[in-house]
Amino acid sequence: MSGTATYRDAVRAGIRDALIRDPRCFLMGEDVGRYGGCYAVSKGLLDEFGPERIRDTPLSESGFVGAGIGAALGGMRPIVEVMTVNFSLLCLDQILNNAATIRHMSGGQFSIPVVIRMASGAGRQLAAQHSHSLEVWYAHIPGIRVLAPATLEDAQGMLWTAIVDPDPVVIFENVMLYNMTGSLPAEVRPVDIDKAAIRRAGTDLSIVTYGGSLWKCMAAAAALAEAGIDAEVIDLRTLRPLDDETIMASVRRTRRALLVDEGWRSGSLAAEIMARIVEQCFWSLDAPLARVCSEEVPIPYPKHLEDAALPQVSAIVEAARRIMGAR
Amino acid sequence: MSEFRMPSLGADMEAGTLVEWLKKPGDRVAPGDVVAVVETQKGAIEIEIFEGGIIERLIAKVGETLPVGSPLAIIAGSQPSSVPQAGQTAPEVEPERPAPPPVETVTETAATAQRGIRASPAARKLAADHHVDLEALTGSGPEGAIVYVDVENWLHAAARQPASPPGTSPPPPARRGREAMREAIGATMARAKREIPHYYLQHTFEFDRALDWLSRTNAALGPDRRLVPGTLLVKALALACREFADFNGYWRDGHFEASQSVNVGTAIAIPGGGLVAPAIMEADRLELPAVMERLRDLVNRVRAGRYRGSELTGATVTLSSLGERSVEGLWPIINPPQVAIVGAGTPVERPWIRDGRVVPAATLMLTLAADHRVSDGHRGARFLAAIAAKLQEPEKL
Numbered sequence: 001m002s003g004t005a006t007y008r009d010a011v012r013a014g015i016r017d018a019l020i021r022d023p024r025c026f027l028m029g030e031d032v033g034r035y036g037g038c039y040a041v042s043k044g045l046l047d048e049f050g051p052e053r054i055r056d057t058p059l060s061e062s063g064f065v066g067a068g069i070g071a072a073l074g075g076m077r078p079i080v081e082v083m084t085v086n087f088s089l090l091c092l093d094q095i096l097n098n099a100a101t102i103r104h105m106s107g108g109q110f111s112i113p114v115v116i117r118m119a120s121g122a123g124r125q126l127a128a129q130h131s132h133s134l135e136v137w138y139a140h141i142p143g144i145r146v147l148a149p150a151t152l153e154d155a156q157g158m159l160w161t162a163i164v165d166p167d168p169v170v171i172f173e174n175v176m177l178y179n180m181t182g183s184l185p186a187e188v189r190p191v192d193i194d195k196a197a198i199r200r201a202g203t204d205l206s207i208v209t210y211g212g213s214l215w216k217c218m219a220a221a222a223a224l225a226e227a228g229i230d231a232e233v234i235d236l237r238t239l240r241p242l243d244d245e246t247i248m249a250s251v252r253r254t255r256r257a258l259l260v261d262e263g264w265r266s267g268s269l270a271a272e273i274m275a276r277i278v279e280q281c282f283w284s285l286d287a288p289l290a291r292v293c294s295e296e297v298p299i300p301y302p303k304h305l306e307d308a309a310l311p312q313v314s315a316i317v318e319a320a321r322r323i324m325g326a327r
Numbered sequence: 328m329s330e331f332r333m334p335s336l337g338a339d340m341e342a343g344t345l346v347e348w349l350k351k352p353g354d355r356v357a358p359g360d361v362v363a364v365v366e367t368q369k370g371a372i373e374i375e376i377f378e379g380g381i382i383e384r385l386i387a388k389v390g391e392t393l394p395v396g397s398p399l400a401i402i403a404g405s406q407p408s409s410v411p412q413a414g415q416t417a418p419e420v421e422p423e424r425p426a427p428p429p430v431e432t433v434t435e436t437a438a439t440a441q442r443g444i445r446a447s448p449a450a451r452k453l454a455a456d457h458h459v460d461l462e463a464l465t466g467s468g469p470e471g472a473i474v475y476v477d478v479e480n481w482l483h484a485a486a487r488q489p490a491s492p493p494g495t496s497p498p499p500p501a502r503r504g505r506e507a508m509r510e511a512i513g514a515t516m517a518r519a520k521r522e523i524p525h526y527y528l529q530h531t532f533e534f535d536r537a538l539d540w541l542s543r544t545n546a547a548l549g550p551d552r553r554l555v556p557g558t559l560l561v562k563a564l565a566l567a568c569r570e571f572a573d574f575n576g577y578w579r580d581g582h583f584e585a586s587q588s589v590n591v592g593t594a595i596a597i598p599g600g601g602l603v604a605p606a607i608m609e610a611d612r613l614e615l616p617a618v619m620e621r622l623r624d625l626v627n628r629v630r631a632g633r634y635r636g637s638e639l640t641g642a643t644v645t646l647s648s649l650g651e652r653s654v655e656g657l658w659p660i661i662n663p664p665q666v667a668i669v670g671a672g673t674p675v676e677r678p679w680i681r682d683g684r685v686v687p688a689a690t691l692m693l694t695l696a697a698d699h700r701v702s703d704g705h706r707g708a709r710f711l712a713a714i715a716a717k718l719q720e721p722e723k724l
Binding site: 255282283284285286287288322323324325 | 447448449450451452467468469470472474475
């Protein structure tokens with residue numbers, strides 16, 4: 001696959017590649033087979049790989065995620081799809097109490113090489129039970145790795161790196177990215193899942209973000225450039241463990257940081273990163289840290305209220321201008 | 328356990344070269360002990376320690392040039408006493424008193440020392456590293472805060488001026504010695520002229536009584552104990568400072584801090600060029616022979632290039648006397664952060680009108696340069712007159 005493709009195509013290409021490379025890999029989840037996935041990610045895979053490896057499951061997150069963990073424990077390399085992060089709360093027990101702890105509790109005798117993919121984020125008018133960004137809840141848990149691919153290349157390449165990882169990996173796919181188009185290399189190239197990426201180099205302030213907010217930040221940076229403010233945009237890529245080195249090196253250069261996070265403000269990933277910046281870069285700072293997060297409400301259904309609840313380009317631009325001391 | 332660090336021996340000092348260790352590991356040191364000799368732009372200076380303990384380890388090597396604040400040695404079992412503020416003498420160590428918290432890093436000290444100013448951490452750090460006074464800067468950041476570029480711009484502007492103190496690195500070895508000393512004096516004086524609103528007063532009066540009293544007194548003393556006129560000037564100035572506290576102390580962080588003790592800096596020329604103004608500590612409490620002894624000791628040590636850090640930074644007011652150089656008067660520049668300096672010309676024989684008749688008389692011209700942020704001319708005039716009055720009664724000094 002090359003030329004114009006979507007983020008959805010990129011995720012599918014990554015799954016196909018994994019299924020072809022490793023016979024221990026299989027995909028399971030609600031509606032991933034006959035329906036082709038609720039976001040059409042797995043469309044066509046049932047025909048290509050058959051029901052043994054593309055498995056529809058009952059509506060029981062705790063049950064099928066637990067089955068995935070058991071399969072991983074038994075030597076398989078399962079890819080488990082959970083429809084949205086809101087539903088993943090039903091299997092949070094499996095992820096936190098089992099997947100994340102078994103290596104520790106077995107004294108290192110057992111690994112859980114499971115990959116759990118889930119959609120997150122708002123913007124599609126799916127209302128308060130399908131629209132949240134709870135990435136930080138998972139990023140809080142030691143024992144798992146948390147990824148948030150924001151580009152086609154990462155959406156395609158991170159999956160294989162995650163499968164090879166001997167420990168549980170949770171991958172968040174922002175729902176607003178599935179239709180994003182771009183070009184995809186003909187061959188799947190695994191990418192690293194350790195480093196944050198500087199998506200736009202700049203000298204005046206560091207905008208640190210991840211997932212769906214990346215592209216809002218890129219648009220904000222372009223608008224800021226017209227006002228003479230040169231923003232650097234960092235895509236975290238991996239939410240746990242955080243790549244402090246890249247973040248701090250950037251903040252030491254620009255001396256200012258703005259965090260953009262679709263999660264709720266209180267206890268957000270933005271809050272954690274701000275704390276780390278203050279711990280590690282205090283003497284490099286030239287302005288108060290700032291963040292743009294979601295309003296602390298259940299994400300509303302009406303379009304205008306949903307827009308108002310989420311970080312938007314204008315709010316990012318305004319926050320950046322404020323910490324630059326510009327009117 | 329604590330670190331003994333390279334002290335700052337003046338606002339313009341950035342680094343010093345360790346010339347000699349006078350203590351070795353295992354030696355016990357008490358507050359005030361001279362532990363090392365450091366070469367600065369002002370020559371070789373004996374540096375003292377302000378806490379007691381045992382030298383555990385010497386970090387700095389002889390010959391090394393180290394920035395102000397660099398650790399020189401590790402002191403074990405130390406009881407940190409507060410570092411003496413300029414204007415106070417080193418406090419006695421009182422072990423029964425609870426030890427104050429250990430001195431924090433240089434940067435934190437710099438930051439807290441400038442509290443009340445809106446400045447970013449990055450600006451504070453840069454300013455502290457280069458000894459820039461944030462009060463002199465205007466902020467361009469959010470809500471008028473001083474930010475990194477403001478300090479950077481100030482440093483660039485200062486670097487373009489030939490005698491700027493806040494250079495970015497210690498002067499290279501080739502520029503040490505006389506040239507470096509000249510540069511240091513230039514930097515301090517340029518800062519004084521730039522920042523301090525000086526006002527000047529002059530007062531000429533009969534000096535016969537003082538000179539006569541000196542001749543009579545000296546006749547009874549051996550040559551090595553004879554008093555010079557400067558002794559009287561130091562003592563008279565010191566006593567006057569007790570009554571006029573607004574000429575004795577420091578301008579710091581935007582306000583005047585009067586000093587409890589009177590430490591009179593005395594400008595002493597260095598052979599070959601340059602000068603320093605080491606202090607005679609608590610000169611107001613010393614008898615004249617003791618003042619003379621200190622003065623002689625300081626002159627000898629300055630000529631030998633050996634004086635102490637606390638002597639260089641401890642003065643709370645300065646006397647500049649050109650002695651026998653036979654000029655009638657001088658208009659001195661205040662040595663920051665002090666707020667006053669008194670200049671004394673050489674006594675001059677001239678026709679003088681006394682009781683309606685012209686008579687020959689020895690006269691002395693005293694001048695005062697003082698900081699208008701702290702005092703006014705009227706007050707300065709009374710201060711000068713008080714010094715002159717004390718010199719009319721030398722037997723009471």
